Structure formats: C-alpha cells, structure tokens
Amino acid sequence: MSTANPLLQPWHAPHGMPPFADIRPEHFQPAFDVALAAHRAEIDAIAACPQPPDFANTLAAFDASGRQLASLQALFYTLAASATSPELQAAQRAMAAPLAQHHSATYMHQGLFRRVDALFQQRDRLGLTPEQRRLLERVHLDFTRAGACLAPDARARYAAVMARLAELNTRFAQNVLADESGYQLRLSSEAELAGLPAFVRAAARQAAQDRGLGEGVHVITLSRSLILPFLSFSARRDLRERAWRAWVGRGDDTGATDNRAICQEILALRAEQARLHGNACYADFALEDTMARSQAAVMDLLQRVWQPALAAQAREREAVLGAMTAAGATHALEPWDWRFYAEQARRARFELDEAEVKPYFSLDRMVAAMFDCASRLFGLQFKPRPDIAGYHVDVRAYEVLNADGTLRGLFLQDNYARPPKRSGAWMNALRNQSRALGHTPIILNNNNFARGAVGEPTLLSFDDVRTLFHEFGHGLHGLLSDVQHERLAGTQVLRDFVELPSQLYEHWMAEPQVLKKFARHWQTDEPLPDALLAKLQAARQFGQGYETLRYTASAIVDMAAHALPEPPADVVAFERDTLARWGLPAEVGMNHRLTHFQHLFSSAGYAAGYYVYLWAEVLDCDAFDAFVEAGDVFDPAVAARLRECILSAGNSVEPGAAFRAFRGRDPIVEPMLKDRGLLESVA
Structure with missing residues (x-):
C-alpha cells in the first residue's frame, strides 16, 4: 500500500x-x-x-x-x-x-x-x-x-503494563464518547421548551438539524455549551433531572459503555507501575516530576481553598433557597435545581440576565478579541488562510506572523460541537517548534460550542469566552516557543506549570477595555453598555463557592484514588465515601466523576494531577498582578518579560526558576483567593 x-x-x-x-x-x-x-x-x-x-x-x-x-x-x-x-x-x-x-x-x-x-x-x-x-x-x-x-524481568512486566494501559485508556475514552454522542433529550413541544431563552432554543434547534432530525425539533445534547444553559433556564424540573442524570452518569451504567471495571483495572495497573519504580502508590510516582513534588503539598493547597469555598457556598445556598421560596418551590434542593435557582438568584441580586448578556458575545468577535490581545501583548498578526483545508469544514486556519512579518507558525481552530468529536476543550500540536529541525509550530485549538442557528452567529456565554481564551493561552505557549530542541518545546512542561499560560490569558477576556471594544450586540452593533458591564463585574464572583467545591472535589477524589496501594473494590462507592468524609454538600457534586473523568483515564496526562489547575491559578493570578502593578494590563515591558521567561522558554528552564525570572520572587496564594472571592471566608 x-x-x-x-x-x-x-x-x-x-x-x-x-x-x-x-x-x-x-x-x-x-x-x-x-x-x-x-x-x-x-x-x-x-x-x-x-x-x-x-x-x-x-x-x-x-x-x-x-x-x-x-x-x-x-x-x-x-x-x-x-x-x-x-x-x-x-x-x-x-x-x-x-x-x-x-x-x-x-x-x-x-x-x-x-x-x-x-x-x-x-x-x-x-x-x-x-x-x-x-x-x-x-x-x-x-x-x-x-x-x-529496571531489571530485565521487571522491564518486560513494565512494558506489558503500559501496553495494557494504552488499550484501557482507548476503551475508556471511546465509551465516554459513545455515551455523549448517543444522548439526545428531544424537546418537541412549547411546554418542554418552557423557560428556555431564544439563544438556547436556537442552539437546540441547530443540534437537532445537525443530527438530521428535521424541522420543529429541539435537542439537548451533552455538550457543555448546551446542557449547562439548559440546566440554568429550563422550567421543567423533570427534564432538568433527566438531563442532569445523563450528564453525571456517563460511563456509570451496565452495558457496553460501562467504565467502572475499566477504572478499577487502570488504577490497579498504575499501582503496579508505581511499585515497579519503588513507590508506595501511583500518586507518589506521578508527583515526583511536578512542581508540587508530594501529596502533602497538593493536599495543603486543596485544604486551603476547601473551607473558604464551603463557607462561600453556604452563603450562596441561602440565596438559592431564597430564589426557591420566591418561586413558590416546596421541594428539596437537588443537584439539578442548583443552576436553575442560582440563575434566578443572580438575576434578582445583580439584575443580570444571561439572555441579555449573550447577544454581545458572538464567537467571531470574541476570536477577534483574543487575537487583538495577543497582538497588543506580543506583536503577533493573524492572517486568515481559507485555502488551507483542515480535517473538517469547521476548521479555520491562520498564519501567525511576528511583528516584522516573518512567519511564527500556523494556528488552527475547531470551535463547534459535533457528534463524532469528544467533549471538552483542548490544545494540541500537529507539529512542535524546533530550531534544530527547522520546524515552525502547527497549533490546534478545539472547543465544543453549541452552533448558532443558520443565518445567526454563535453566541457565547461568559464561561464559553473564558474557555476560548484559555485554550488560546495554551496555543500561544506553543506558538511562541523558541527553543533549539523539540523535546523542550511549547507545552511540554511540568503538568502543574502547563496551565499557567492558559489560565493567565483568561484574565484579558474580562478586562473592561477589551469588552468595550469587542463585546457588541450582534444585531445592533451597540457596544456592551456600561451598566451591563458593571453588573457583569459585580456578579463575577457569585457562584465561586459552588464552582470551587466542584473542582476541588474532583481533585480530591483523583488524589485519593491514586494514593491507594490497591484499587477500590467499587470506584463509585469509593468516590461517594471520599466526598462524604470531606463534607461536600449533596447539591454541589463534582466536575468529573471517575467513570467519565477523561483527564485521568483516557491517558495518564492528569492522573494524580487534576489539582494542577488550582496550582497554576496561584501562579496565574500572581502573574497577572505584575501587569496590574505596572498600571497597564498591556504593559509592553511586562509582556516582553512574560514572553521571554515563560512562553518562549518551553521546558528549557526549570519552572520555578522561570516564574522567579518573570515575577522576581516565588508565587503567593493571596491573589488567587482574592480573585475567587474567598479571602472573606478565610478572614
């Protein structure tokens, strides 16, 4: 052939x-x-x-x-x-x-x-x-x-373990994809659409058409950009429960896509992998090559945010219960109720309605905003190349040029959810940068936004815009890489450092000067009104207790599962018991349950490492303060230092030294707690 x-x-x-x-x-x-x-x-x-x-x-x-x-x-x-x-x-x-x-x-x-x-x-x-x-x-x-x-016999066993893990990782990921792409909650009547604003209806209608279901049908899929708005706005409590159970139940059901036994076997093999290296558990093995270095350091960070987040969520719960009372609801507060009544509480407290906000955040304008920020910070230019074909018609290609017009690399973006595409958002490189090999990078961002109706733009939530900027932060890490050797290029850094550039870039999406320039109503071209911007800023920290608990709960379960010398007999029971010991409120839940936790089980990339987003948030909030202290979030000297010390260096410099070279000192945790609105809870 x-x-x-x-x-x-x-x-x-x-x-x-x-x-x-x-x-x-x-x-x-x-x-x-x-x-x-x-x-x-x-x-x-x-x-x-x-x-x-x-x-x-x-x-x-x-x-x-x-x-x-x-x-x-x-x-x-x-x-x-x-x-x-x-x-x-x-x-x-x-x-x-x-x-x-x-x-x-x-x-x-x-x-x-x-x-x-x-x-x-x-x-x-x-x-x-x-x-x-x-x-x-x-x-x-x-x-x-x-x-x-390792000794020869141990090397042979180690290779067999790694081969089996690769097979299991693949099966796990394909099972999750099958559950996600196979789920459809059809909404066929006005009663079933009750409470859904126009942008959710349009996205659900387009999802139905993408699946060949014809006119007049609306479908809720398990795409995050569709199911979360549904849970926030649907007045049909029974349908919210059905959608929520499908969302959290991925991989946790008898049948061909059941991931419970796969999780258990992966955990067993990882424990054996660690023992072959002389470690007591996989968490110890994984953390040896991180900034954190130890379970104790990770758990110290998780505990520092857990109690403040519990206190913040308790205050938020009172607001949610107040919204339930105002609506005449007499049922208990369940997980599928939280987002619905939290949205009503947010509206009442801040007079802020997401349906009012979303028309100002069209995908095309937000892509322009993220490019403009990169241009102002790093002098980059983005030249559309519609003649460069990707693997799907949704893929858009851009040549990335330096300020002097020389080629920096190629950037590809694939923004829409589709049935044969895995969920989530990610960056990967089709080619890494290397001066020795003469390689300019080819960097790809994948998102899973719910496509707008035909003839209308795709409208993003504030969270979607954050995701867009986050993945492009990873993209810039790959594009701005400037090292001699490919092994050290771009995002090939320690796992708890890799999220620094991505999370740092999120800060610019919420800057008033960026929003005033690019957040414009898709129909009237009116810029985001000052009053609405003020409401967005005021409401920014509302719900952070809930979101922090959901993230931290997932990180805790990840670390607990990988700290075991042997896998639990029942991963679902282990997950439940672990969260009960930590006192997670039942209505909160976690970002990712073990049976669909792709960060952990579709590869080893984030195994015993989901904590890294919080670890990197300490770094990114402190790093952004360097711009704040300079008096200009686009300060050229700080941006040049960020590019030289962090983005261009790849893994050619030890990450702690790289951060100190940029910031002049080690990171401190207070900016992160302040950004999440958790300092009040600490006090």
Whole structure:
C-alpha cells in the first residue's frame, strides 16, 4: 500500500499540513508499520554509533529521530479526538498496544540508555549550554521513568503494563464518547421548551438539524455549551433531572459503555507501575516530576481553598433557597435545581440576565478579541488562510506572523460541537517548534460550542469566552516557543506549570477595555453598555463557592484514588465515601466523576494531577498582578518579560526558576483567593 498511501508520501499542502482529503482510516496501520520500523532503525543506529557518546551524536540525534512517527501520531490522535468514525476507532484500538510497546522499547533500549546515562553522569564536565543540560536531564528522566533502570524481568512486566494501559485508556475514552454522542433529550413541544431563552432554543434547534432530525425539533445534547444553559433556564424540573442524570452518569451504567471495571483495572495497573519504580502508590510516582513534588503539598493547597469555598457556598445556598421560596418551590434542593435557582438568584441580586448578556458575545468577535490581545501583548498578526483545508469544514486556519512579518507558525481552530468529536476543550500540536529541525509550530485549538442557528452567529456565554481564551493561552505557549530542541518545546512542561499560560490569558477576556471594544450586540452593533458591564463585574464572583467545591472535589477524589496501594473494590462507592468524609454538600457534586473523568483515564496526562489547575491559578493570578502593578494590563515591558521567561522558554528552564525570572520572587496564594472571592471566608 506504500505507493498509494498518502500518509507515506511527502505532504505538499501549505506549511506541511497533512493531506486530509485523501486520508482514510485504513491508511494508518500500514503507515505506522513503516514509521515504527524507521524509528527503530534510527534508535539502533544511535546506540551502535562507534564514537563515544557526546551531545550531538546521542542527545541531539535522539531528539531529531522519529519525525515521521511523530507526525503520524499527532495526526492520528487529532482525528481520533476531533473527527472520529467507527473505522478510525477500530484502528485506534488496534494500534494502542503496538504504539505503547514501541514507546517502551525505545525508552528501555539498553544500548541507547547507556549512552544517555554516560552523558548524564559527566554532565558537569561537558561544557553544555543551559538548554543542552536541561535536555540531557529531561531525556535521562524520561528513560528512568519509563523503566530503563529496571531489571530485565521487571522491564518486560513494565512494558506489558503500559501496553495494557494504552488499550484501557482507548476503551475508556471511546465509551465516554459513545455515551455523549448517543444522548439526545428531544424537546418537541412549547411546554418542554418552557423557560428556555431564544439563544438556547436556537442552539437546540441547530443540534437537532445537525443530527438530521428535521424541522420543529429541539435537542439537548451533552455538550457543555448546551446542557449547562439548559440546566440554568429550563422550567421543567423533570427534564432538568433527566438531563442532569445523563450528564453525571456517563460511563456509570451496565452495558457496553460501562467504565467502572475499566477504572478499577487502570488504577490497579498504575499501582503496579508505581511499585515497579519503588513507590508506595501511583500518586507518589506521578508527583515526583511536578512542581508540587508530594501529596502533602497538593493536599495543603486543596485544604486551603476547601473551607473558604464551603463557607462561600453556604452563603450562596441561602440565596438559592431564597430564589426557591420566591418561586413558590416546596421541594428539596437537588443537584439539578442548583443552576436553575442560582440563575434566578443572580438575576434578582445583580439584575443580570444571561439572555441579555449573550447577544454581545458572538464567537467571531470574541476570536477577534483574543487575537487583538495577543497582538497588543506580543506583536503577533493573524492572517486568515481559507485555502488551507483542515480535517473538517469547521476548521479555520491562520498564519501567525511576528511583528516584522516573518512567519511564527500556523494556528488552527475547531470551535463547534459535533457528534463524532469528544467533549471538552483542548490544545494540541500537529507539529512542535524546533530550531534544530527547522520546524515552525502547527497549533490546534478545539472547543465544543453549541452552533448558532443558520443565518445567526454563535453566541457565547461568559464561561464559553473564558474557555476560548484559555485554550488560546495554551496555543500561544506553543506558538511562541523558541527553543533549539523539540523535546523542550511549547507545552511540554511540568503538568502543574502547563496551565499557567492558559489560565493567565483568561484574565484579558474580562478586562473592561477589551469588552468595550469587542463585546457588541450582534444585531445592533451597540457596544456592551456600561451598566451591563458593571453588573457583569459585580456578579463575577457569585457562584465561586459552588464552582470551587466542584473542582476541588474532583481533585480530591483523583488524589485519593491514586494514593491507594490497591484499587477500590467499587470506584463509585469509593468516590461517594471520599466526598462524604470531606463534607461536600449533596447539591454541589463534582466536575468529573471517575467513570467519565477523561483527564485521568483516557491517558495518564492528569492522573494524580487534576489539582494542577488550582496550582497554576496561584501562579496565574500572581502573574497577572505584575501587569496590574505596572498600571497597564498591556504593559509592553511586562509582556516582553512574560514572553521571554515563560512562553518562549518551553521546558528549557526549570519552572520555578522561570516564574522567579518573570515575577522576581516565588508565587503567593493571596491573589488567587482574592480573585475567587474567598479571602472573606478565610478572614
């Protein structure tokens, strides 16, 4: 198939983009066979080099190896997340173990590791540049954490564990996607649409049309941008309960998509993985390579916000109960009631109605706002390239140019929810930046916004706008990367540092000067009125107790599950009992239950690491204060320092040192507590 396989031919599209129109699922397995063999040959050649190991013939050569494989994997996982199909899912299941086995074989290659280890042992005498030394240290750690130092029998078992985990991660993610894409709450009458404002009705109508359900039908899906507004506005309590149970029940049901046993097996294998490394539990193993370093440090942070958040949520609960009383409701407050009555309480307290706000936040204008902020901060220009085709018609391409007009990279954006696309929002790289390889980055942002009706713009909630800016913060981290070696590029930093650029960028979306310029009514072009802006600012912290508890509860359960030496007999009961011990109010719930917690179980990326968003929030709030202290949120000197110390450095600098270089000191927690409105609860 090699002569006809487009994946094995040169990619001639602009910027080396993949030939999406020609790619079929059946192309991947033979292409991977070729790429895996080529990479094995490269690894063997580096290991067999007759010259003594040096930086060029070992570290730089290893960093440059496997380029065909890297391109294929980036493409494969992009399509599997954003434009999957039954055939592609089958290919993903078939390739999960072989790809994991290749990774293990690479990082357990004893001939290659001996050369890397020899360099590591004499690193103080090699005269390396700071970036070269950082690369050596990170690559050596990659090998040791992948099992290179284990005894032969242990290495074989470790490789088998990792292969099985790859299979389970794939099954977990596909089960969640099946539950999400298969759910439809049809609303066929005015009675079933009661309470829904025009923007929710339009999005539900469009979702029905996207699914071929014809005219006059409205559908609520499990897309966050659709189900959360439904829970906030629907006057039909019975339908809110149905939607809520489907939302929280993903992966927790008997049948083909039941993830309970998969979660248990993943936890068991991770515990074994940790034991092979000499750790008592997986949490200890995972945290060794983080800024936090220990469970104690993580739990200290979570506990510092838990009690203030409980106190804030208790105050919010009184407001919610007041809204229930005002509405004549006599039933108990249940989880599917909270958002509905919280929205009414917010309206009453701040005279703020989301249906009044949303027309000012069209997707196109908010994309323009995020580009404008990047231009003002970093001098970037964004040139639309409608001629560059993506994997779906929704994908938009932009050339990113430096202030002098030179090419910085390519930015792709895929904003809409679709049935064959996984939920959530994320950034990934189709190609990472590398000066040594001559690579400019190709960065992709995925969101899952509910598409507006035909002929009307897609309108975003304030939370949606935050998501848009958040993912673009990750995108800027990839686009502004300026390192020599690919392993250190962009977002390939420690997990509890990677969310700093993304969460920091969220701050600009709420700046009055940004909103006044770009938040304009989609029908009248009227700018956001001062009175409405004032209401938005006043209401910004309302509900933060509830949201903080939901996030922190998920982080607590994650850490507790991965701190066990053996998996729980029942993951659902374990989750329930853990939250009961912490005193989580029943009406609050958690952001992600274990059975659909993709951060934890579709890969190991955030396993024993969901806390990182809060850890990074300490960093981002303190970092944004540098702009506030300068008297200008677009201060050029602070922006230049941010670019140099954080965004361009990638993983070429230890993250604590990078933050100190930007801020002049270690981070402090008070700006985060203030931003969430929790300082009052601390006092």
